[in-house]
Amino acid sequence: MVLRENAMHACRTDSDESGRQAGAVAHVRRREACAYLGCAGFAVWPIRGHAEAAPLQRGRQEFDALALEAARLGVPERIAFLNAWVNQLVDPRADAPAHDDWATPYETLARGTGDCEDSAIAKFFLLLASGTPDAGVRLLYAWHRLGDRPSDRPALRRAHMVAVARWRFEDPWVLDSINMLAVPLSRRDDIVPVFSFDEQHLWRRLDAQPLPPPRDRLRPWQALLGRWRAQSAH
Template identity: 30%
Template sequence: MRPSILPTSPICFANALRRRLWWWGALLACAWPALAAYDAARVLEVAAARNPRLAEQAQALVSQIERDSALDELQRLKDINDFFNRRLEFKEDLVVWGVPDYWASPLESLDKRAGDCEDYAIGKYFSLAATGVPTAKLRMVYVRARLGGQSLAHMVLAYYAQPGAEPLILDNLRPEVLPASQRPDLTPVFSFNTEGLWQGVGQVTQGDPLARLSLWRELVAKVKVEGFF
């Protein structure tokens, strides 16, 4: 029998398993092509047709995307993370939309100026893709987050600079973009993007996320209409 590469201490084992869960995602992240072309004019057109307040918010986002397109990817992560963390107020879907679970498009979130953890991650994902960051480097990640002694379902956005790299985590709970090793409060459960769905520590994709996640499928249809995809 081959010796285990994981330590026997419960605490060390948990830390090693957490790293492995993040890093399997890194090994798989570069298997996918970039998102389809972003259409800034379409984004502004859709926003203007809805209401003047949203048109103003959309212009701010489009301007941010344009500025960031000329910057290195790390700076893009910081800027887009700050953009959504500053502009959205955390509110549950029942408060904002009147339903238990709703995944809002970037424009819908900016229109409400509010959203839950999924909405923050969604806005960051599609905005970073619009700046030119390949979606192969981005993952929406469901995690268990330890908050005040509780383990709660939560979503973050992970960025993998290259295969095998430790991911950087974009989160509405923390203002900083931090390496996963500096977020021991998060344990990844499964991840997905516009091309793949992964679960646990497996290396094999679990299938088409548009087929497996109905909310994600509905969301992608909306962002296509809005010009993000």
């Protein structure tokens, strides 16, 4: 009986969240239309027409505008809004294996291109900048299963990174560069968590307790944080 009640509650919750998410994505579409048609009452959106702005400054302007808009939304709508907008602004492009550097959000938005790590990192910091609690946001390194059926064979999977958000991470929402809609991890059979992290901690999969230092396995992340703090200070 308890399991049935929980399942019914989950179904109602998914339905409610799906409705809110659809509204948030529709909000993205309305803003996009107004940006290009010049609707009254809206700022220029996105800020790609400012040719005089230096590339990094343009990226910062876009970041600040997105964070300000997202802060006006509830957390479920905010997640959907940021996932959809970053996916529209950042064209997917893989780095060369020998130059797989992780970009800061300003760098990614300024370029308008990036791989899965760059998009996930931009969403991670946008969630934080728009007021989402630190304890409810992580980056997740995972295996992305390819094909129609789950398989553990390495030939049918590839490394992938996404942002995840939800307090306690029991079934977090996945913000993914290959999916316009943010959906709960339980509905992403193609995503196999390996480890997650934020600015301070590293976890095995999505565990509650962090792993002890050192975190030298995340040297690209530490290098990015140094650049991000320097860029944000100006």
